[in-house]
Amino acid sequence: MTIELYLIRHGIAADREDYPNDEDRPLTSKGRKKTTKVAKQLRDRGLHFDHILTSPLVRARETAAILQDVGLGEQLDEFPSLAPNGDINTWVSWLQEWRQNRNRESCLALVGHQPDLGNWAELLVWGEAGEKLVLKKAGVIGLNLKETGVPLGQSELFLLTSPKWLI
Amino acid sequence: MTIELYLIRHGIAADREDYPNDEDRPLTSKGRKKTTKVAKQLRDRGLHFDHILTSPLVRARETAAILQDVGLGEQLDEFPSLAPNGDINTWVSWLQEWRQNRNRESCLALVGHQPDLGNWAELLVWGEAGEKLVLKKAGVIGLNLKETGVPLGQSELFLLTSPKWLI
Helix, strand or coil: CCEEEEEEECCCECCHHHCCCHHHCCECHHHHHHHHHHHHHHHHCCCCCCEEEECCCHHHHHHHHHHHHCCCCCCEEECHHHCCCCCHHHHHHHHHHHHHCCCCCEEEEEEECCCHHHHHHHHHHHCCCCCCECCCCCCEEEEEECCCCCCCCCCEEEEEECHHHHC | CCEEEEEEECCCECCHHHCCCHHHCCECHHHHHHHHHHHHHHHHCCCCCCEEEECCCHHHHHHHHHHHHCCCCCCEEECHHHCCCCCHHHHHHHHHHHHHCCCCCEEEEEEECCCHHHHHHHHHHHCCCCCCECCCCCCEEEEEECCCCCCCCCCEEEEEECHHHHC
């Protein structure tokens, strides 16, 4: 069964100096507005996620909640290894199990951080990461995963965009 | 001087069986409409090309003319090696000379065909091509080229999109 995988970067967040703990930084008002516009554009183009996984950091959780609020997907869970410097193998293992319990084309969204998301996309498509993808805040990457087998080095890239081109 | 390079695939063209010579196939009515919508969206987001080069095939020339007609760029030339199976080194040599005569950030568009455009993007970013990029008709790739030196394996990808996400 084929999987469309979307990697979505959190929106614009509050300054680091205002939050002693980086994990607590929320989206700014501008960040919320821009992220909501991106989410609505994705929804209006027919996208629907069977599952949304998010980094546990506040700015990512708030971004994921916006995706859910506009109707892009009902099922939303935090996933610790989507935090900065998380291990791709942890969520790829989760994905391999998840896909076995589904019986049609499936669509999964991961909400997280740079440079991880860009590196993960490069690993999925080319098998190695060189920080060659520019992924702005609230930007989106879309990948086609092969029907079976480990997706690393075997996937296709069909979308890479910043909010600028979507909204 | 930095260069933004856009690789744009021709729009939907007439069926092969209706044209004994593949090079003569024009855009269909639907192809013209969709390509015009894409071009207007690019223009409305502030894009302007300092130069547009196109494959000499009819479907590419018609696509390039649409870009020019909506005001995306005034200077338009045919470039033989943008035809199918063209050699990347020919137009990269042209580009290296072109950039030397410019004194600010420049923006170049190439209108051509698949799988060449996707392969060229992969060569520019990763140094090798594996047909891992999905580029639909009237789809767009955006690349940042380094300020100096040969761009192969040294460029960044910031945009890959089909008309679906733009219009």
